[in-house]
Amino acid sequence: MKKSYSIELAGRTLTIETGELAGLANSSILVRYGDTVVLCTATASSKPREGLDYFPLSVDYEEKLYAVGKIPGSFQRREGRPSEKAILASRCIDRPMRPLFPSDLRNDVTVIATVMSVDQDNSPEIAGLIGCAIAVSVSDIPFNGPMAGVNVGYVDGDYVINPTVAQREASDLFLTVTGIKGKVNMIECGAKEAPDEVVYNGIMAAMVEIDRLCDWISGIVAEIGKPKFSYEQVVVDPEMFEAIKEFAEDKVRAALDTDDKNVRDDNLSVVYAEVFEHFAEIYPEMQTQMEQALYKLQKYVVRRWLLDEGKRVDGRGMDEIRPLSCDVGLLPRTHGSGLFTRGQTQVLSVATLAPLEDAQLLDGIDLEENKRYIHHYNFPSYSVGETRPSRGPGRREIGHGALAEKSLIPVLPSEQDFPYAIRVVSEVLSSNGSTSQASVCGSTLALMDAGVPISAPVAGISCGLVTEGDRFITMTDIQGLEDFFGDMDFKVAGTHKGITSIQVDIKIDGLTPEIIKTAIEKTHVARDYIIDEIMLKRISAPRENLSAYAPKIMSMTIPVDKIREVIGTGGKVIQKIIADTGVKISVEDDGSVYIATNDQEAGETAMKIIRGIVSEPIVGEVYKGKVTKLMDFGCFVEYLPGKEGLVHISKLDKKRVEKVSDIVSVGDEIMVKLIEIDRQGRINLSRKDALPEE
Numbered sequence: 001m002k003k004s005y006s007i008e009l010a011g012r013t014l015t016i017e018t019g020e021l022a023g024l025a026n027s028s029i030l031v032r033y034g035d036t037v038v039l040c041t042a043t044a045s046s047k048p049r050e051g052l053d054y055f056p057l058s059v060d061y062e063e064k065l066y067a068v069g070k071i072p073g074s075f076q077r078r079e080g081r082p083s084e085k086a087i088l089a090s091r092c093i094d095r096p097m098r099p100l101f102p103s104d105l106r107n108d109v110t111v112i113a114t115v116m117s118v119d120q121d122n123s124p125e126i127a128g129l130i131g132c133a134i135a136v137s138v139s140d141i142p143f144n145g146p147m148a149g150v151n152v153g154y155v156d157g158d159y160v161i162n163p164t165v166a167q168r169e170a171s172d173l174f175l176t177v178t179g180i181k182g183k184v185n186m187i188e189c190g191a192k193e194a195p196d197e198v199v200y201n202g203i204m205a206a207m208v209e210i211d212r213l214c215d216w217i218s219g220i221v222a223e224i225g226k227p228k229f230s231y232e233q234v235v236v237d238p239e240m241f242e243a244i245k246e247f248a249e250d251k252v253r254a255a256l257d258t259d260d261k262n263v264r265d266d267n268l269s270v271v272y273a274e275v276f277e278h279f280a281e282i283y284p285e286m287q288t289q290m291e292q293a294l295y296k297l298q299k300y301v302v303r304r305w306l307l308d309e310g311k312r313v314d315g316r317g318m319d320e321i322r323p324l325s326c327d328v329g330l331l332p333r334t335h336g337s338g339l340f341t342r343g344q345t346q347v348l349s350v351a352t353l354a355p356l357e358d359a360q361l362l363d364g365i366d367l368e369e370n371k372r373y374i375h376h377y378n379f380p381s382y383s384v385g386e387t388r389p390s391r392g393p394g395r396r397e398i399g400h401g402a403l404a405e406k407s408l409i410p411v412l413p414s415e416q417d418f419p420y421a422i423r424v425v426s427e428v429l430s431s432n433g434s435t436s437q438a439s440v441c442g443s444t445l446a447l448m449d450a451g452v453p454i455s456a457p458v459a460g461i462s463c464g465l466v467t468e469g470d471r472f473i474t475m476t477d478i479q480g481l482e483d484f485f486g487d488m489d490f491k492v493a494g495t496h497k498g499i500t501s502i503q504v505d506i507k508i509d510g511l512t513p514e515i516i517k518t519a520i521e522k523t524h525v526a527r528d529y530i531i532d533e534i535m536l537k538r539i540s541a542p543r544e545n546l547s548a549y550a551p552k553i554m555s556m557t558i559p560v561d562k563i564r565e566v567i568g569t570g571g572k573v574i575q576k577i578i579a580d581t582g583v584k585i586s587v588e589d590d591g592s593v594y595i596a597t598n599d600q601e602a603g604e605t606a607m608k609i610i611r612g613i614v615s616e617p618i619v620g621e622v623y624k625g626k627v628t629k630l631m632d633f634g635c636f637v638e639y640l641p642g643k644e645g646l647v648h649i650s651k652l653d654k655k656r657v658e659k660v661s662d663i664v665s666v667g668d669e670i671m672v673k674l675i676e677i678d679r680q681g682r683i684n685l686s687r688k689d690a691l692p693e694e
Contacts, residue, residue, distance in 0.1 A: 183510020336450025645683030
């Protein structure tokens, strides 16, 4: 039976409908927010998958271009692989939901948000997030909800929930916050160097709305929610765990107690071998459970060290950053490069500059049609000492690349001041935690090395967390082991002035305001140190000159009504300029013209030609022209590109001329003076008046 529920959210009505569509899914919710419509479904397999040691959750956010009245631009004219924005939206739904499922659930669970109609003022991402959370909450799938989320903007000193397009453009902050009642379990933030308190207060404003939404969802669950199905819990045999703990706890402590990941891994492999050998006869055919028990024992040791002794596996203090170093200009033929090393995490970032016409074209459901700054992040298997073939970037790589991109956009120069498309690629060479934030630092170095005049350097750092009941402890600059066994990865990037990005992942049900405030404060201190003591001591400012291998781009502005003349019929005029000079030319709709070349003289020639095309003829001006046609009564001369005038035979020379061909030939370059523009707009030129006085 169809049911409908509504709530006011940011001054607009959010309505969910259930009981009519997708009846074979465990549950389905149709969300309407303004004219935005998203179908959200949750489905679980009837049986668990055998042999898994993880929860098989799949979350997809599917953009349908019919939602905005578009036909896909691909050859097949249908949606293919998800866009980058769709992948990022999927991650924003997946990351907060995953900790709320039982970690030992082994049934496949698929959550899908299908975007069917888009009203740009009402975010389909937020509609999809809320719809998916409700779909799982009212289903029979075990879930520790309800959960909800909102966007927050900051316009003219006021916080705006779920800002419209106009408000987003005016906002200095764009937050996505999700959580359960009273706690935050995911933060995604892009900001224009926002002060810490502005970001923190924005998160608190989001919590008020999240609590209200969770109360509303709880009411829906109470009315139509299905009983949760039971499942076979996956637990390590308690007796076996205690036996392994007694046998190996001291060995595990000794193995973990080093700041070198390679040494730690070697030590642990010895411990694993000893445990397997010792317990092979006691617990035959239980090696998988032994591995789980050893993992659980490592987690126990690391967390007890942190909570009871204030000790980290590598011996650092709680707010001490691993050894840092950086370098620039490593690659001679690239436009800019920066190497950033933090402990055993190492990232090489490489910057490439190109004309604006090389900006990435986007074919999505929002209003953004192209992207001038592109950041890509690669995480090869060798960076963690593993062997696997490269098969392109996964969701994690795309997410980390987008995070670094978001971190640096606020400090980039405008197109008018720096008319280049910019791509930065971060290659993770070695990974022991927080590679995304190392790529932020490396990319800042690469941009400065390339001569991109960024307004301020950006650094990134992460903060970890371990909780036990009401107790918690935070750690600055977490390494891999602290990420695996801890409860939070709170990544913050920014300048001295303020925050440019935040991304938070957690393994518990949520964070309290106190934890959030502590993490923001600690990461600010850390990034200031990285900028001042490491990065700026290696390169204090962007280089004054671009690489010799980077294109030089000249710019000019022409009247909009002259664009057609510069382009020419079928592009004939601009193509001839490009062919004659060897430059690249991009003409924008507002009359901006960008000329890219490595040859300064060729660029100036192209600019001169374009100026000639758009300039109005001036009576009395002397031009250097080319003879294009001979007639009995005179010759035609192209005095400006694409513009011709007549030199009458009487105006060819100071003496009497019998035949035009006695003085000039087709192709000759001659100086002419514009002497008249007649009533019909015809141009009359004179060679005689341009000749020097005798």
